[in-house]
Amino acid sequence: MDDYPIPNIPPVYWKAISNNDSSFDNKFYYGVKTTKIFCRPSCKSRTPNKNNVYIFKEAQLALEFGFRPCKRCQPDNLLLPNEEWVELICDWIDENFQDDMTLNSLSETFHSSQFHLQRTFNKVKGESPLSYLKKIRLTTAADKLKNTDYPIQVISSDVGFQNNAYFSTAFKKYYNVTPKNYRKQFR
Incomplete structure (x- = not known):
């Protein structure tokens, strides 16, 4: 387990990952620490940030460290449920x-x-994933409206809405009340 992580990715491994080089498949696997997913070097997924990559000599080692197999390249034909x-x-x-x-x-x-x-x-x-995302943003905004004095525009931006008008419309549709009136209910 002293193979985890390889702190300095050998340039030849990084080139293989960047170029999706299938000649390196089964020679090593790479895991992305932000997603906890590991892949074959030939995986056609977006090239990860090099600072977030760990190199594993075997797929089993990646599994032991809590990484899950990629749905796209299925390293060692393993598939995450x-x-x-x-x-x-x-x-x-x-x-x-x-x-x-x-x-x-x-x-x-x-x-x-x-x-x-x-x-x-x-x-x-x-x-859908985007409905789930919107729900998380709106429930977080509701919590901030209840528990902080931040301006509504700041809360809208903080939770990921790019447009204040859209935030107000989405909030009203979800909670049946405007953000301003929602805040007033708790004051």
């Missing part, structure tokens, strides 16, 4: 909801097609 995969996506959204996020960026992050991610997430959670 849909429920666990969706929970990883939910955890990611919960931690990064304030960032700009699209179905495309989620599918790239979680090594899947947009269609597969949308369909699987909907099947497991009963809602």
